[in-house]
Amino acid sequence: MLLSYTEENYLKAIYHLSEDGKIDVSTNAISDALNTKPASVSDMLKKLSQKEVINYIKYQGVSLTPSGKKIALQIIRKHRLWEVFLVEKLNFNWDEVHEIAEQLEHIQSNLLIERLDEFLGFPPFDPHGDPIPNERGEMKAKKHTPLSETELHNQGKVIGLKETSPLFLQYLDKAGIYIGAKIKVMDKIEFDGSLEILIDNKKTILVSNEVAKNILIAES
Amino acid sequence: MLLSYTEENYLKAIYHLSEDGKIDVSTNAISDALNTKPASVSDMLKKLSQKEVINYIKYQGVSLTPSGKKIALQIIRKHRLWEVFLVEKLNFNWDEVHEIAEQLEHIQSNLLIERLDEFLGFPPFDPHGDPIPNERGEMKAKKHTPLSETELHNQGKVIGLKETSPLFLQYLDKAGIYIGAKIKVMDKIEFDGSLEILIDNKKTILVSNEVAKNILIAES
DNA sequence: ATAACAATTTAGGTTTGTCTAAAAAAAAAT
DNA sequence: ATTTTTTTTTAGACAAACCTAAATTGTTAT
Numbered sequence: 369m370l371l372s373y374t375e376e377n378y379l380k381a382i383y384h385l386s387e388d389g390k391i392d393v394s395t396n397a398i399s400d401a402l403n404t405k406p407a408s409v410s411d412m413l414k415k416l417s418q419k420e421v422i423n424y425i426k427y428q429g430v431s432l433t434p435s436g437k438k439i440a441l442q443i444i445r446k447h448r449l450w451e452v453f454l455v456e457k458l459n460f461n462w463d464e465v466h467e468i469a470e471q472l473e474h475i476q477s478n479l480l481i482e483r484l485d486e487f488l489g490f491p492p493f494d495p496h497g498d499p500i501p502n503e504r505g506e507m508k509a510k511k512h513t514p515l516s517e518t519e520l521h522n523q524g525k526v527i528g529l530k531e532t533s534p535l536f537l538q539y540l541d542k543a544g545i546y547i548g549a550k551i552k553v554m555d556k557i558e559f560d561g562s563l564e565i566l567i568d569n570k571k572t573i574l575v576s577n578e579v580a581k582n583i584l585i586a587e588s
Numbered sequence: 589m590l591l592s593y594t595e596e597n598y599l600k601a602i603y604h605l606s607e608d609g610k611i612d613v614s615t616n617a618i619s620d621a622l623n624t625k626p627a628s629v630s631d632m633l634k635k636l637s638q639k640e641v642i643n644y645i646k647y648q649g650v651s652l653t654p655s656g657k658k659i660a661l662q663i664i665r666k667h668r669l670w671e672v673f674l675v676e677k678l679n680f681n682w683d684e685v686h687e688i689a690e691q692l693e694h695i696q697s698n699l700l701i702e703r704l705d706e707f708l709g710f711p712p713f714d715p716h717g718d719p720i721p722n723e724r725g726e727m728k729a730k731k732h733t734p735l736s737e738t739e740l741h742n743q744g745k746v747i748g749l750k751e752t753s754p755l756f757l758q759y760l761d762k763a764g765i766y767i768g769a770k771i772k773v774m775d776k777i778e779f780d781g782s783l784e785i786l787i788d789n790k791k792t793i794l795v796s797n798e799v800a801k802n803i804l805i806a807e808s
Numbered sequence: 809a810t811a812a813c814a815a816t817t818t819a820g821g822t823t824t825g826t827c828t829a830a831a832a833a834a835a836a837a838t
Numbered sequence: 839a840t841t842t843t844t845t846t847t848t849a850g851a852c853a854a855a856c857c858t859a860a861a862t863t864g865t866t867a868t
Contacts, residue, residue, distance in 0.1 A: 374855065395816055408856050410817050415854090427816060427863055458703040471695045477688050483678040594825065615846055628826055630847050635824095647833060647846060 369419065369435075373474050376443050377402060378412055379421060380473075382432055383440035392429030441505035447473035448494035448501075449484050455495040456488065462495035478503075497584070513587065515551065516561065516580035523552035523566075524587035531582040540583075543573055551585060589639065589655075593694050596663055597622060598632055599641060600693075602652055603660035612649030661725035667693035668714035668721075669704050675715040676708065682715035698723075717804070733807065735771065736781065736800035743772035743786075744807035751802040760803075763793055771805060 371379070381401040385393040395413070399406045417424035421436030432440060450472040454465040482503065485491075492509055493499055499509035512527050526549045529536070540546065544567050554572060555564035561577030575583075591599070601621040605613040615633070619626045637644035641656030652660060670692040674685040702723065705711075712729055713719055719729035732747050746769045749756070760766065764787050774792060775784035781797030795803075 372854075396814095404855090405857065406816060407818080407858080411855075414817095454700075458700070458707055460699075460703070464699075468695065468697050468700055471697075472692075475688065475691045477691075479680075479684075480674075480678070480688055483680070487678055592824075616844090624825090625827065626846060627828080627848080631825075634847095 369421075369439075370476075371419070371421070371439065375412070375416060375419075375421075376439070376474060378409075378416060379432065379436055379440040380443050380447075382422065382430060383437065383444070386431060392431055394429050398430075438505045441501045441507065443473050445501040445503070445505070446475070446481055448498060449481060449488060449491070451494045451496070452488050452491045452500075453484060456491075465495065510586045512584040514581050515553075515563065515565070515575070515583040515585050516577055518553050518585050518587065520553055520556050522587055523550065524585040525550055526583060527586045528584035529582055530584065536579075536582065539579070543575070544568075544571055545583065551583075589641075589659075590696075591639070591641070591659065595632070595636060595639075595641075596659070596694060598629075598636060599652065599656055599660040600663050600667075602642065602650060603657065603664070606651060612651055614649050618650075658725045661721040661727065663693050665721040665723070665725070666695070666701055668718060669701060669708065669711070671714045671716070672708050672711045672720075673704060676711075685715065730806045732804040734801050735773075735783065735785070735795070735803040735805050736797055738773050738805050738807065740773055740776050742807055743770065744805040745770055746803060747806040748804040749802055750804065756799075756802065759799070763795070764788075764791055765803065771803075 378398065381398055382393050385397050385401060395406050395409045398413075399409045402409070413422065413424050413430055416422045416436070417430075421433055421439060422430045423433055424430045447469045450469045451462075451465045454460040454468060455462055460468075485503075491500060493512065497512045497514075499507050499511065501507040510527070514530070518524065526545060526547050528547070529540075545551070550568050552566040552569075553563055554566050557563070561580070562574055563577075563580050564572060564574050566572050598618070601618055602613050605617050605621060615626050615629045618633075619629045622629070633642065633644050633650055636642045636656070637650075641653055641659060642650045643653055644650045667689045670689045671682075671685045674680040674688060675682055680688075705723075711720060713732065717732045717734075719727050719731065721727040730747070734750070738744065746765060746767050748767070749760075765771070770788050772786040772789075773783055774786050777783070781800070782794055783797075783800050784792060784794050786792050
C-alpha cells in the first residue's frame with residue numbers, strides 16, 4: 369500500500385514514540401514530535417486507522433498495526449542507509465546528516481535502496497550507532513554508542529570494539545573489560561576526555577579518551 | 589526563493605519545452621508534458637508569474653525569466669548528477685534511472701549536491717550524454733551521443749572519442765574522421781550494427797558498430 | 809463526588825494543486 | 839470576412855493537510 373510523504377512521517381513518529389517504552393502514543397506527543405496542532409493529528413489518525421496501519425480508539429492513543437510497523441521500519445531503514453552514505457561517501461559529519469536523510473527517506477524505489485545497501489557494504493549500524501533494519505523490517509541489534517559519548521552516570525554493556533589490534537585487546541584484558549561487561553560512567557575528566565568507569569560493579573578504573581572511543585556500549 | 593515540488597516541475601518542463609527552439613511555450617504543451625489539464629496549467633502560470641520566475645501574458649504563452657531559468661538549471665543539474673550516481677555507483681542501466689532521478693532532483697541541500705558532484709569526479713555529462721550545468725547554472729557543452737546511437741539520416745559533428753588508443757586514432761585518421769568532422773548516417777546495417785556514413789559531404793565509408801560506439805556526435 | 813484542569817475531538821475554514829464545464833480569445837478555414 | 843475550430847482562461851468543486859475555536863471526554867485534586 370502506498371502512503372503519502374506526510375502519512376509516512378506520522379508512522380515514523382508513532383514508531384519512535386512507542387520505542388520509548390510506551391505501548392500507546394498520545395495525540396499531543398505526536399503533535400509535539402511533528403510540530404503540528406493536536407487537531408491536525410486527530411484528523412490524520414482517523415485516516416491512518418482507516419488504512420489499517422494503526423490501532424486507534426478515540427481518546428485512548430494509538431499503536432502501530434503489524435503492517436504499519438513494517439512500513440515505519442522500511443522508512444527507518446532508508447533513513448539510516450542514506451545517513452551512512454552521506455557520512456561514509458560524501459564526508460558529512462554525523463551531526464549534519466539528519467535533515468537531508470529526512471528528505472531522502474521518502475524516495476520510492478526498492479531497487480534503489482537494495483543497491484545502496486550493497487554499495488555501502490550492508491552496514492549494520494548508522495553513523496549514530498542505531499541498527500539498520502533489513503529489507504523485511506527485522507532489526508536484531510541494539511543501538512550502541514562509543515563509551516566516549518556515553519552520558520555521565522549512564523550504564524550499559526560492552527557490545528563491540530572499533531579497534532581489534534592485539535595491543536588493544538591485551539590492554540582491555542588487563543583492565544578487565546570484555547564483550548558483555550557491565551560499565552557505568554562515574555566521572556568525566558573534561559581536560560583530556562578520559563573517563564572513570566565502574567566495571568561489573570566491582571572495579572573502578574580510568575580509561576583515556578582514545579580507549580573510550582573504541583569501546584562500543586549498548587546503554588540500558 | 590523557495591519553490592514547491594510542483595512549481596519546480598513546471599519550471600523544468602518549461603525549460604525543456606523552450607529548448608526545442610521555441611521562444612514561447614504554450615499552455616497545452618505544458619499540460620501534455622506534465623499530464624495535467626490545461627486549466628490547471630493556467631492556474632499555475634498565474635502563480636509562477638507572480639513569483640517572477642516566468643514571463644506570462646494571457647493567451648500568449650510563457651518563457652522563463654533569468655531567475656526562473658537559473659532555478660530550472662539547478663534542478664537539471666541535480667537530476668543529471670543523481671543519474672550519474674545511479675549508473676556509475678549503483679550499477680543501474682542508463683534507461684532505468686530517470687524516474688528515480690525525478691524524485692532525487694527535488695532534495696533540498698546545496699552542500700549535498702556539491703559533495704555529490706565532487707564524489708562523482710565532476711562529471712561533465714550524464715549517462716544520456718546531456719551536459720551537466722555547473723553550480724552557477726552555466727552549461728557550455730552540447731548534448732552528445734555515440735555515433736552508434738545516432739538516428740538514420742541524422743547528422744552532426746564529431747565532438748569527442750571514448751577510445752584514445754593509438755590504433756584507434758590511426759584508424760580514424762586513415763578513414764578521414766577527426767574532431768569537428770561533419771558526419772551523416774546514410775544507412776544502418778541491422779545485422780551487425782555497422783553504419784554507412786558520409787564524411788564532410790565528400791566521402792561515404794562503412795564503420796563497424798565497435799568503432800561507432802567510440803565516436804561521440806553532437807547532433808544538429 | 810464533583811469541580812477544575814488537561815487532553816482530545818469536532819466543526820468550520822485555508823492553501824495547494826488538481827479537476828470539469830462553460831466562457832472567451834485566437835487561429836484556421838471557408 | 840465570417841464561421842468554425844482550437845486554445846486558453848475563468849468559475850466552481852474537490853482532496854490533502856493544515857489551522858483556530860469550541861465542544862467533549864478524561865484525569866486530578868480537593
